Each structure stands twice: as C-alpha cells, then as structure tokens.
Amino acid sequence: MSQTAPRTVVIIGGGIVGCTTAYYITRHPSFDSSTTKVTILEASAHGAAQGASGKAGGLVARWAYPQSLVDVSFEEHVRLAELHGGAERWGWRYVNCGSWEGRAEAVPESSSREAGEEHEYLNRRKSLEKTLGLEGGKPLKKPQNKTSKLPDDLNWMEEDLTDAYSLMAPPVDTAQVHPYQFTTSMLSLAQERGASFVRGHATRIVTSNGRVTSVEYTDPPTQAAQQLSATHVVLATGAWAASLLPSLPITGTRAHSITILPLSKDLPIAPYVLFTEITLPDGRGGASPEIYARPGPEGEVYACGAGDDAPLPGCVDDVVVDEEACEKVWMEVRGVSRVLRQGSVDRRQACYLPTVLGRRAGPIIGEAEQVARGLVAATGHTCWGICNAPGTARAVAELIMEGEIQCVNLKNMAPKLFL
Ligand SMILES: Cc1cc2nc3c(=O)[nH]c(=O)nc-3n(C[C@H](O)[C@H](O)[C@H](O)COP(=O)(O)OP(=O)(O)OC[C@H]3O[C@@H](n4cnc5c(N)ncnc54)[C@H](O)[C@@H]3O)c2cc1C
Structure with a gap:
C-alpha cells in the first residue's frame, strides 16, 4: 500500500472498529495532522457507537478468537487503559x-x-x-x-x-469494558488529534485506475449527495459491510x-x-x-x-x-x-x-487490492469485536501509515480469501 503523504483517510463506520482505527492512526508515530486527514463517516443521527459497539457485553478475553489478533488486542486493551485511565473512563x-x-x-x-x-x-x-x-x-x-x-x-x-x-x-x-464508553472515548481521543466526525450515509466507494478516490454519501438533513475525497478508505461498517462491497460475505x-x-x-x-x-x-x-x-x-x-x-x-x-x-x-x-x-x-x-457467511471465520482485515488499492476492510468481527478492535485498529493504522502490518500476522484474515 502506498505510503506517500499526504493521506486523506475516510473511515466509514463510527463503531468500535472505526473509532479505534481513527485513534491509532492519529497516535501513530509518523502521524502529522497537516499531511494526514482522518474523517469518520457515520450514518446514525445519534453519533458514534449506536450499533453493536454500544450495545455489546464488553468482554475482553485472552481466550477469545482468532488467537493471533486476540494476543495483540488484549495487550493493547491493557495499554490503553493504563494510558488513558480506562478504569474510570470506560469501566476497564x-x-x-x-x-x-x-x-x-x-x-x-x-x-x-x-x-x-x-x-x-x-x-x-x-x-x-x-x-x-x-x-x-x-x-x-x-x-x-x-x-x-x-x-x-x-x-x-x-x-x-x-x-x-x-x-x-x-x-x-x-x-471487561463498557463498550459505548470505550468507543466514544476512542473517538474523543482521535478528535483531540484532529480527526473529524461527519454524519452521512456512505452510498459508494469511488475508484479510478484501480485506486480509491472518494466516498459518496448522502447528507441526511438535506438528502443531498456529497463526496469526501480519499487516498484510503477503511470499511468499518460492521454488519453493513456488504451494502458497500457486495462481494463481502457479511450479514x-x-x-x-x-x-x-x-x-x-x-x-x-x-x-x-x-x-x-x-x-x-x-x-x-x-x-x-x-x-x-x-x-x-x-x-x-x-x-x-x-x-x-x-x-x-x-x-x-x-x-x-x-x-x-x-x-x-x-x-x-x-x-x-x-x-x-x-x-x-x-x-x-x-x-x-x-x-461472516461461509466456511471461513471472520474478521476480514487488510487491503482489498483486488477491488481497489487503498481500500482497507476492517469488518466481520462476529462476537469478539470489542475484544479485537484495538489489534485490528493498530494493524490498519500500520498498513496505512507504514505500508504494511507489523504487529501481527493477519494473512488468514486477508480480504482476498473472502471476496
Ligand atoms: C449482544 C451482543 C453482545 C456482544 N458482546 C461482546 C463482548 O462481550 N465482547 C466482544 O468482544 N464483542 C461482543 N460483541 C460483538 C461486538 O459488539 C461487535 O463485533 C463489534 O461491536 C463490531 O463493531 P463494528 O465497529 O465492526 O460494527 P458496529 O458497531 O456495527 O459499527 C458499524 C457502524 O457503521 C455504520 N455504518 C454502516 N453502514 C454505513 C454507511 N453506509 N455509511 C456510514 N456509516 C455506516 C453503522 O451505523 C455503525 O455505527 C457482541 C455483540 C452483540 C450483538
């Protein structure tokens, strides 16, 4: 994946995966808000974490699955809680x-x-x-x-x-965490470093010459069609992933x-x-x-x-x-x-x-280069998305900021295996 700045990252979905990804990008050592713009695009009228990410139980377990992602996620949960007062802030x-x-x-x-x-x-x-x-x-x-x-x-x-x-x-x-409090805290911490939160329903990921170029969305109050230009698009729409990428086996x-x-x-x-x-x-x-x-x-x-x-x-x-x-x-x-x-x-x-439908278990994480360069899937987290969001987000941030995932081997979760 291209590492060249400037980057314009549009994260579709303001659930735990989207908000935590915004946090990790804006906290990446090479993040500079003058050259990397991060926008979370969320369809709900009520803000972030209105879906499963605000209504889950909140269990975070070393015995969850898949193991490789759990290992990095659990340690990240511990680190985030220490760094940002998670016990008080999100019930860690x-x-x-x-x-x-x-x-x-x-x-x-x-x-x-x-x-x-x-x-x-x-x-x-x-x-x-x-x-x-x-x-x-x-x-x-x-x-x-x-x-x-x-x-x-x-x-x-x-x-x-x-x-x-x-x-x-x-x-x-x-x-355990309180999932709504964790997700909205990740959003606030990302916003402190310059990430924007936009209300809008994404309708299309636009590509040109095999690369993402923008995201089309409707602005709910007016229903007017709008566009956000993008060098990178992160698909973090949870159960709704197939509405934007129909070949993904997600429901x-x-x-x-x-x-x-x-x-x-x-x-x-x-x-x-x-x-x-x-x-x-x-x-x-x-x-x-x-x-x-x-x-x-x-x-x-x-x-x-x-x-x-x-x-x-x-x-x-x-x-x-x-x-x-x-x-x-x-x-x-x-x-x-x-x-x-x-x-x-x-x-x-x-x-x-x-x-995730079919024989392979989720989540699905990585660049969907078969569809377009710069399109990153971060979805299909089934019953362990609260647990596995930090590992996912760290991996996606590395992919976008460094060009490859360093913290964990996610090859068996690559989009090409599912598309
Ligand atoms: C009852 C229950 C209990 C659970 N308990 C746990 C638990 O204890 N531990 C655990 O680890 N996991 C648990 N989970 C699983 C966890 O909740 C999910 O895996 C996780 O929340 C998924 O997060 P997400 O960000 O991918 O999706 P979501 O939280 O669904 O967020 C996706 C967001 O994308 C937005 N969106 C969708 N389409 C568009 C569009 N076109 N344009 C703009 N925005 C869009 C949605 O509005 C939504 O806000 C539980 C789930 C359930 C249902």
Missing part, C-alpha cells in the same frame, strides 16, 4: 468469568404478553458463539472442575438454584439486551460475567443469556439473549427493538437471581452482530 477491569447451569424460578410476567405468544423471529434462536473461543483460544491453565457450589463472593446468584458452576478462565485472562444477526439497575446501591454486585444454561420452569425449555456485572457507582448489570434472523435494516437508527425479546431476557434473569429481581430494567435494546 479484570473480571471473573464463569459458566453457570441451574434452574429458574417462576416469576410473574412484567408485560401483557400471553405465554407462548412470540414473534416468529424469536423462535429461530442463534447462539452468539462466544464460548467457542475456549477451544480455539489459549488453553485454561488448570482443569476447572464443575461444582454445585457458587464462589463465596458471587452475591447475586442463588445456591439453591445452581446445578453446576465452573470458572471458565482465571481473572487475569478475562477483563447481521440481531440480538437483544437489557441493562438492569439494582434496587439497592448498598449491595455491591460482585464482578462476574456468567454464561448461563437455564432450565425454565413449567417445561418451557431452556435459555442461555449472558449476564455481566459492570463496574461503576450504579452497579449496572447487562444481559443479552440469543440472536435471531430479523432482516438487517438500511441504517442503524432503524433497528427494531422487540419488547418481547427484551422481556424474555428479563424473565430469565429474574428467574435465577433474587437480587437482580429487585432491580429494574433501564435499557431495552437490539443490535446486529456482524456475521
């Missing part, structure tokens, strides 16, 4: 991560929905597949035996409803989540992330919500359910939140935790996980 902390199996108690419904009345999408559940990383990732240091006893400090789950608990990885290997899986504010601030919620296997009462089958205690004075708890195949809308602002799906997650959490049951739901939300 090491966290216990366990697998919990047990039974839910019957709890009264908090909505008027009749039992069994569900939208058809919700019947076609898809796993977010985070725990697949345990096999492909770093082996656990010692066997983690299942026990029916909970850890002493896990103060928000019930011993009498627990069938089995096991530690999935030691706390040094698992951490989206919708997933719902809720945040719960515990009733009492006097009871600190112990720092655990739980992957659950819940047997529901009254023969209603099973469920596997992920439940995340989050740091901070409010003691927020996040929980997300399985994915479904509701079609991807044209814009992140048009994602439909199905109240029934959120209620279902809340029922499951209330059924297993008498502490969380006393709290109330603060946010009910949905977002699209970027999903």
Whole structure:
C-alpha cells in the first residue's frame, strides 16, 4: 500500500472498529495532522457507537478468537487503559468469568404478553458463539472442575438454584469494558488529534485506475449527495459491510439486551460475567443469556439473549427493538437471581452482530487490492469485536501509515480469501 503523504483517510463506520482505527492512526508515530486527514463517516443521527459497539457485553478475553489478533488486542486493551485511565473512563477491569447451569424460578410476567405468544423471529434462536473461543483460544491453565457450589463472593446468584458452576478462565485472562464508553472515548481521543466526525450515509466507494478516490454519501438533513475525497478508505461498517462491497460475505444477526439497575446501591454486585444454561420452569425449555456485572457507582448489570434472523435494516437508527425479546431476557434473569429481581430494567435494546457467511471465520482485515488499492476492510468481527478492535485498529493504522502490518500476522484474515 502506498505510503506517500499526504493521506486523506475516510473511515466509514463510527463503531468500535472505526473509532479505534481513527485513534491509532492519529497516535501513530509518523502521524502529522497537516499531511494526514482522518474523517469518520457515520450514518446514525445519534453519533458514534449506536450499533453493536454500544450495545455489546464488553468482554475482553485472552481466550477469545482468532488467537493471533486476540494476543495483540488484549495487550493493547491493557495499554490503553493504563494510558488513558480506562478504569474510570470506560469501566476497564479484570473480571471473573464463569459458566453457570441451574434452574429458574417462576416469576410473574412484567408485560401483557400471553405465554407462548412470540414473534416468529424469536423462535429461530442463534447462539452468539462466544464460548467457542475456549477451544480455539489459549488453553485454561488448570482443569476447572464443575461444582454445585457458587464462589463465596458471587452475591447475586442463588445456591439453591445452581446445578453446576465452573470458572471458565482465571481473572487475569478475562477483563471487561463498557463498550459505548470505550468507543466514544476512542473517538474523543482521535478528535483531540484532529480527526473529524461527519454524519452521512456512505452510498459508494469511488475508484479510478484501480485506486480509491472518494466516498459518496448522502447528507441526511438535506438528502443531498456529497463526496469526501480519499487516498484510503477503511470499511468499518460492521454488519453493513456488504451494502458497500457486495462481494463481502457479511450479514447481521440481531440480538437483544437489557441493562438492569439494582434496587439497592448498598449491595455491591460482585464482578462476574456468567454464561448461563437455564432450565425454565413449567417445561418451557431452556435459555442461555449472558449476564455481566459492570463496574461503576450504579452497579449496572447487562444481559443479552440469543440472536435471531430479523432482516438487517438500511441504517442503524432503524433497528427494531422487540419488547418481547427484551422481556424474555428479563424473565430469565429474574428467574435465577433474587437480587437482580429487585432491580429494574433501564435499557431495552437490539443490535446486529456482524456475521461472516461461509466456511471461513471472520474478521476480514487488510487491503482489498483486488477491488481497489487503498481500500482497507476492517469488518466481520462476529462476537469478539470489542475484544479485537484495538489489534485490528493498530494493524490498519500500520498498513496505512507504514505500508504494511507489523504487529501481527493477519494473512488468514486477508480480504482476498473472502471476496
Ligand atoms: C449482544 C451482543 C453482545 C456482544 N458482546 C461482546 C463482548 O462481550 N465482547 C466482544 O468482544 N464483542 C461482543 N460483541 C460483538 C461486538 O459488539 C461487535 O463485533 C463489534 O461491536 C463490531 O463493531 P463494528 O465497529 O465492526 O460494527 P458496529 O458497531 O456495527 O459499527 C458499524 C457502524 O457503521 C455504520 N455504518 C454502516 N453502514 C454505513 C454507511 N453506509 N455509511 C456510514 N456509516 C455506516 C453503522 O451505523 C455503525 O455505527 C457482541 C455483540 C452483540 C450483538
């Protein structure tokens, strides 16, 4: 990839990958704002991190996948947190991560929905597949035996409803961030060094003589067509990547989540992330919500359910939140935790996980020179985009600023293998 200055970099997508890429370019040792212009182009009317990057759980794990990218990403997360006060700024902390199996108690419904009345999408559940990383990732240091006893400090789950608990990885290997706070912090830090944030819906990546030359977009208030000239375009549009590059095998899986504010601030919620296997009462089958205690004075708890195949809308602002799906997650959490049951739901939300179709797993990172020189894909991060954003962003920044990726070998994620 050409290294010649001046560079005009347009990053399409203001999610974690786009904003973190802007951060790494503007912090690169050879960055000079007079010769390198960085613009993030984001379609949402509400700013950055309106998609999965603002609504994910926020787990950062050494045992995630793919391993090469995780290794550099985890170390970068540690470094970023030290450098910029991540503990206060974006809720960075090491966290216990366990697998919990047990039974839910019957709890009264908090909505008027009749039992069994569900939208058809919700019947076609898809796993977010985070725990697949345990096999492909770093082996656990010692066997983690299942026990029916909970850890002493896990103060928000019930011993009498627990069938089995096991530690999935030691706390040094698992951490968490608040994904919205992390993404918007990356954006602010990039803006401090001169990056711009433009609201607009990219409609076309324009090329000439085999190189990118500009990005066309519509300016939402006027719907007028606009253009940003570019020497480099970074495609960081998550689940929407194929709308600009249709040959990319990427789609989206919708997933719902809720945040719960515990009733009492006097009871600190112990720092655990739980992957659950819940047997529901009254023969209603099973469920596997992920439940995340989050740091901070409010003691927020996040929980997300399985994915479904509701079609991807044209814009992140048009994602439909199905109240029934959120209620279902809340029922499951209330059924297993008498502490969380006393709290109330603060946010009910949905977002699209970027999903890579076909035999090869994502993400897809690197120059798509078969399409055009200067076009860099940074997408398809599936269920580990929060974890893997810093490694991705560092690699993309090196590609643009130095001409090649130095920090990690990403050859098996090269766009040419997917296009
Ligand atoms: C329920 C759930 C829980 C998750 N939990 C975790 C977790 O604990 N740990 C983890 O590592 N990962 C997790 N993930 C995965 C993670 O959220 C994603 O991999 C990551 O957020 C993807 O980031 P992104 O920047 O690629 O995409 P997005 O966050 O989707 O951002 C893409 C942006 O591009 C914009 N855009 C799209 N098209 C255009 C266009 N044409 N013009 C302009 N802008 C455009 C969108 O508006 C959007 O803002 C979770 C995902 C889900 C759904």
